[in-house]
Amino acid sequence: MKTNKITAKDLMSAGYKEGKILGKALSVAEQLLKDMDGDTVISMLTAVLDDVYDGELSELRDMVLEDRKVADIIVLKEQPDKFAIYGEDNIDAGAKAQMAIAMALPVSRAGALMPDAHQGYGLPIGGVLATHNAVIPYGVGVDIGCRMALSIFDIPAIHFDENHDKYKRELIAHTRFGAGHGFLKKERAQHAVLDNDAFNMTQFISQLKDKAYSQLGTSGGGNHFVEWGIIEFSERDEVLNIDKGSYVALLTHSGSRGMGAQIAGHYTRLAKEICKLPQHAVNLAYLDMHSEAGQEYWLAMNLAGDYASACHDIIHQKLAKAMGGTLLAKVENHHNFAWKEKWGGEEVIVHRKGATPAGKGVMGIIPGSMTAPGFLVRGKGLENAINSASHGAGRLMSRTKAISNITKQEMSAILKENKVTLIGAGLDEAPMAYKDINVVMDAQQELVDIVAKFQPRIVRMADDGSKED
DNA sequence: ATGTAC
Helix, strand or coil: CCCCCCCHHHHHHCCCCCCHHHHHHHHHHHHHCCCCCHHHHHHHHHHHHCCCCCCCCHHHHHHHHHHHHHHCCCCCCCCCCCCEECCHHHCCHHHHHHHHHHHCCCCEEEEEEEEEEECCCCCCEEEEEEECCEECHHHHCCCCCCEEEEEEEEEEHHHHHHCHHHHHHHHHHHCCECCCCCCCHHHCCCCHHHHCHHHHCCHHHHCCHHHHHHHCCCCECCCCEEEEEEEEECCCECCCCECCEEEEEEEEEECCHHHHHHHHHHHHHHHHHHCCCCHHHHHHCCEECCCHHHHHHHHHHHHHHHHHHHHHHHHHHHHHHHHCCCEEEEEEEECEEEEEEEECCEEEEEEEECEEECCCCCEEEECCCCCCCEEEEEECCCHHHCCEEECCCCECCCHHHHHHHCCHHHHHHHHHHCCCEEECCCHHHCHHHECCHHHHHHHCCCCEEEEEEEEEEEEECCCHHHCCC
């Protein structure tokens, strides 16, 4: 097949990094495309990069070799350290392979895969990695501080059914979804996080503040949601001081919006410049915790986490006020973050990318899907799992596969069957696109105890194609 | 995940 266009993106997925060499490779590609097809050109250029090309293209080859010499590439462990896997039967090979690469980093101390793990960028989603004195921006992920927040109200379940329309109306009125979207100036919320000193740390960070202000209290896109549901305690919980029974609850899932994404991008770029890793591990570039860049990232990451928390606060405050009722308990936990923790008697940096903290007694929320139940859990503090659990059911189908395999009729049928009212969302978020949450919970019985079960009833997500108000 | 890329 004759392809007459090769883009920077094509070359980057072939392993070329942004910069001079990419520019050179692009112009070489343009020349070669006059005589051969795209696939051949890509494979030639990939061979140059892997140092197995023995033909012409000497200029490009010299540049690659020179770059490698200057780069002084970090040597990985010959044999990656072992890591724990929970629910292995339902975890794809790609996620395991990515975890093995992470375990070969010289800074890695321990790793674990949660039962909802699947392939990601750098570290897999559902991957937990403990390192010594190093933080990996892509070990945290793009949506820094992404989290779940659950408010349990002293409102009986019957009130929900009797006022269904009002719950729906207020949910729509007080939430904003869609990539890039924020609030209009006069609608903007206020929050103490905007006064956080970390915003003045560097010029890069301070320039993120305006958009952060406009997006405060918004939810974004992808798998993010705001939902009303009924939480059921099959027995009294002493710690939360909640009696056996069913209560109205609000569950939200979202992160640090554009701000966190920009911080992730900025420090990943910086890490890749400072920390040269072999080609297959470049996305695991790390920053020394004692370096200026490492400390900056740490503060910026924490700021993004506080910001994500503020976004949930605002949503919960608005909806609590709209519906009335007393708050019985609030539980919140983040799953794209790094923490300083003790592991094996040593202080380590624990990266949880799509994994829930589950130290002994630590509460967390593990949602299923828009129709499947979610679970309020209490961690058991299992060291082998690095005090972690899954952050959800995990995807069964990729977004593209879900869109082509699931019909609208199937989606409405399952919503109806589960009495769920849905606002927004495309087929890529259909319940069938996710693993069975009960299987996932079974695979992590050693990691968490179930405290209560949450059934979604009115769910809002970003519209198809993220075109929302 | 994100309003966008050397």
